[in-house]
Amino acid sequence: MIVQKLKEEAARALSRKDVKYLIGYKKGSYGFRISPIFIEPKEDIDKLTFSPLCNMSLVKYVMMEETLPTLTEQAMKPSKIALVARGCDTRALNLLIKEKGVARDKLYIIGVSCTGVIDQRKIEARFPEVTDPADVIEENGNYIITCNGQSHTIPKEELLADLCTVCQYPTPLIYDKLIGDKAASRPAHYDEIKEFEQLPVEEKLAFWQQQFSKCIRCYACRNVCPLCYSTICSMDSLNPQWVWRSVDTSENFMFQIIRTFHLAGRCISCGECERVCPMNLPLMKLNRKLEKDAKELFGYESGKDPESKPLLTTFHSEDPQGFIL
Amino acid sequence: MLRNLLEFSGINPLRLRMSWVSASEGKKFADIITEITQDLKSIGPQKAYLRKAV
Numbered sequence: 001m002i003v004q005k006l007k008e009e010a011a012r013a014l015s016r017k018d019v020k021y022l023i024g025y026k027k028g029s030y031g032f033r034i035s036p037i038f039i040e041p042k043e044d045i046d047k048l049t050f051s052p053l054c055n056m057s058l059v060k061y062v063m064m065e066e067t068l069p070t071l072t073e074q075a076m077k078p079s080k081i082a083l084v085a086r087g088c089d090t091r092a093l094n095l096l097i098k099e100k101g102v103a104r105d106k107l108y109i110i111g112v113s114c115t116g117v118i119d120q121r122k123i124e125a126r127f128p129e130v131t132d133p134a135d136v137i138e139e140n141g142n143y144i145i146t147c148n149g150q151s152h153t154i155p156k157e158e159l160l161a162d163l164c165t166v167c168q169y170p171t172p173l174i175y176d177k178l179i180g181d182k183a184a185s186r187p188a189h190y191d192e193i194k195e196f197e198q199l200p201v202e203e204k205l206a207f208w209q210q211q212f213s214k215c216i217r218c219y220a221c222r223n224v225c226p227l228c229y230s231t232i233c234s235m236d237s238l239n240p241q242w243v244w245r246s247v248d249t250s251e252n253f254m255f256q257i258i259r260t261f262h263l264a265g266r267c268i269s270c271g272e273c274e275r276v277c278p279m280n281l282p283l284m285k286l287n288r289k290l291e292k293d294a295k296e297l298f299g300y301e302s303g304k305d306p307e308s309k310p311l312l313t314t315f316h317s318e319d320p321q322g323f324i325l
Numbered sequence: 326m327l328r329n330l331l332e333f334s335g336i337n338p339l340r341l342r343m344s345w346v347s348a349s350e351g352k353k354f355a356d357i358i359t360e361i362t363q364d365l366k367s368i369g370p371q372k373a374y375l376r377k378a379v
Contacts, residue, residue, distance in 0.1 A: 196333070197333065201332070201335055201336075201337055202335070203335075204332075204333065204334065204335035205334075205335025205336070205373055206335070207335070208334045208335050209335070209373055209374075244376070246377075248376075248377060249373075249374060250374040250375060250376045250377070251376070253334070253374050254374075257330065257331070257334065260330060261326075261327055261330060264326050264327075264330075265326070286330065286333070286334065289329070289330060289333045290326060290329075290330060293326050293329050293330075294326070297326070324343055324344060324345065
């Protein structure tokens with residue numbers, strides 16, 4: 001059992017002297033929700049769990065960790081954070097380490113081989129009335145869902161998150177301990193992006209205008225993104241004020257284009273932005289478009305290789321230069 | 326990539342242009358500006374995403 005192994009590894013990690021706490025998943029308070037859990041050494045690890053419901057990324061919590069002001073204080077405290085990470089999370093970590101957003105020696109990564117997670121919206125549409133914490137296990141390509149005292153068997157593909165169906169790296173790429181066997185990677189494709197590209201400009205404009213008019217600028221997509229970790233965000237800047245704070249289609253458009261472009265060649269397709277969006281904007285459509293371009297034009301995949309340099313900081317004379325007229 | 330992204334989100338790609346012009350290439354600069362002005366005239370003003378006047 002993965003959960004049993006995870007608990008063993010967690011206990012082992014927490015018994016290390018240099019680990020200050022562990023970030024993992026626990027069952028949420030109702031329905032199919034999952035919450036993050038922070039366990040300090042000597043605390044109970046019984047609540048720790050892992051299931052196909054674990055669809056949130058924990059990397060952001062590492063980025064939110066406060067650095068103590070002086071080196072002496074930093075040296076006095078144990079420095080490592082133990083983290084339960086899935087394939088996509090380790091891609092984010094790879095990129096963060098490369099960008100020096102986080103140091104590898106500050107992390108103790110417990111990699112969990114992930115066979116795909118459930119889309120919260122899909123499962124809640126299927127079982128709208130569930131209030132007690134529910135259980136989900138995966139077995140032979142089916143999900144066995146136990147909720148309200150009943151057990152249901154549902155084919156995996158019906159509930160799987162869309163991004164997981166094109167996930168190439170379900171097995172963690174970097175880890176200190178790996179749990180579970182290597183998961184089979186699925187072929188990546190960009191069919192829906194290619195389809196959308198074929199539309200005339202006016203239709204695309206109409207589609208996005210309609211979408212961006214819904215945005216309420218809660219900045220949830222920015223706040224949840226493991227790769228948006230600037231301490232001063234261009235959205236909050238008042239001098240110069242790049243984007244007005246009013247919620248308006250033009251400002252929303254500007255915000256989303258800036259947000260997407262800051263992830264150009266960086267987005268690792270964890271789908272967090274789309275998951276947390278209260279207005280259901282198809283944000284991954286923009287991100288995946290850039291991902292596709294990075295792959296097709298420059299043969300670059302973000303977070304795959306910790307050695308390669310970030311895409312937008314490198315220049316090769318053989319790079320495509322069609323944009324220079 | 327920005328050009329591709331803008332096109333993807335419904336902005337005519339003719340509106341964005343990047344060129345290298347050295348300080349000694351006055352003729353090239355003039356030509357490029359003339360070209361982009363003609364392009365813009367041919368597609369007209371961008372009516373969508375107009376910022377509201379305060």
